[in-house]
């Protein structure tokens with residue numbers, strides 16, 4: 001897997017915007033604005049000639065009514081050659097795994113040499129939808145002639161019909177929010193409040209360290225945002241002064257009476273974008289680039305959302321490792337998307353469980369035992385934030401950079417997503 005005529009799929013470079021808490025530094029920007037910033041910065045940092053780009057695949061999870069194809073609007077919006085074909089993907093929190101894999105697959109199929117992948121989301125720019133009654137009435141009015149006819153079509157609307165409906169972080173099939181689904185997982189898997197809080201505290205502490213010692217800054221661009229155009233260069237959700245005691249004081253949000261999931265041990269609603277430059281290995285070399293690393297294998301899986309919604313990484317990781325012909329113990333780094341501490345700990349518990357392996361995966365033995373010195377070493381989505389479509393590429397980028405810094409060979413990245421979806425990717429250092 002991951003090769004085309006002996007050529008590997010290279011991740012040549014990447015960049016991301018700082019991640020901003022909803023309604024803060026990026027509140028004036030749309031996902032498209034953020035995506036354009038990230039892709040333009042990637043091209044400027046790599047000095048890639050735009051004519052070399054064959055394809056741009058980009059993702060957005062919170063839909064935009066005015067921009068149905070963010071990928072193409074990025075091409076047009078930053079004045080890239082009009083001939084660059086571009087399409088958008090959406091796979092909830094695993095969206096930029098999908099955009100990266102789509103470019104990788106085009107390379108493996110031999111149809112392109114160079115592509116850009118990534119994703120952006122703005123939780124500050126949320127589309128509000130009209131109620132069904134209001135939208136029916138407006139469509140009716142638009143088809144009717146004359147002021148009286150139009151008024152007639154709107155007759156019968158109540159004040160309630162006029163209230164806009166915001167999109168919910170709810171599973172369509174089960175009606176449960178992500179947080180409620182994570183509560184279910186915490187309860188069924190026996191993940192204690194304390195374990196969740198300790199994990200969240202760890203995430204903030206490690207992310208703060210990575211910012212302090214310069215490991216994070218290198219791949220994060222400085223943005224200048226209207227109206228003041230002041231530089232914004234650092235994630236604004238990471239708590240540099242995280243203390244474990246503070247987590248214990250927070251009230252549960254999704255099950256106020258018996259729950260364990262709080263604002264502290266959940267990923268927050270976030271704005272941000274990321275982008276990766278992906279190339280055929282021989283093309284990268286011919287253009288004089290030294291890749292960050294290679295995509296060795298990947299897997300997408302799904303579970304029944306009415307069971308444990310965010311467990312699919314426990315299925316995707318073994319599949320991606322099998323496809324790479326590697327074991328968990330060969331991984332120098334493991335990076336799990338942190339939707340909730342309860343979800344990470346449920347998945348890592350499954351990695352280490354013979355029973356889960358036998359009953360759910362049909363395997364003799366557990367995936368392996370994690371060395372926590374190698375897990376989410378730069379923190380994760382709880383501390384950094386989680387602009388849904390940007391997270392996968394953020395994980396791939398920082399993991400490859402850290403893998404190189406440590407002189408490691410292989411890394412595993414995984415993420416869970418709405419719909420019971422999951423992704424895993426095995427990366428190989430250059």
Ligand SMILES: CC(C)(COP(=O)(O)OP(=O)(O)OC[C@H]1O[C@@H](n2cnc3c(N)ncnc32)[C@H](O)[C@@H]1OP(=O)(O)O)[C@@H](O)C(=O)NCCC(=O)NCCS
Nearest residue numbers: 093169178179246247250253262263264266267268269339
């Ligand atoms: C959990 C959630 C509802 C919290 O939203 P919120 O209430 O706006 O969160 P805030 O950041 O305002 O935090 C609430 C409070 O907790 C405090 N807090 C949050 N994290 C903290 C921490 N690590 N340490 C100490 N205090 C913390 C905040 O300071 C704030 O305190 P205040 O009310 O005194 O200002 C929201 O982040 C959410 O919906 N997250 C889930 C997103 C999701 O579904 N992700 C998964 C997708 S796969």
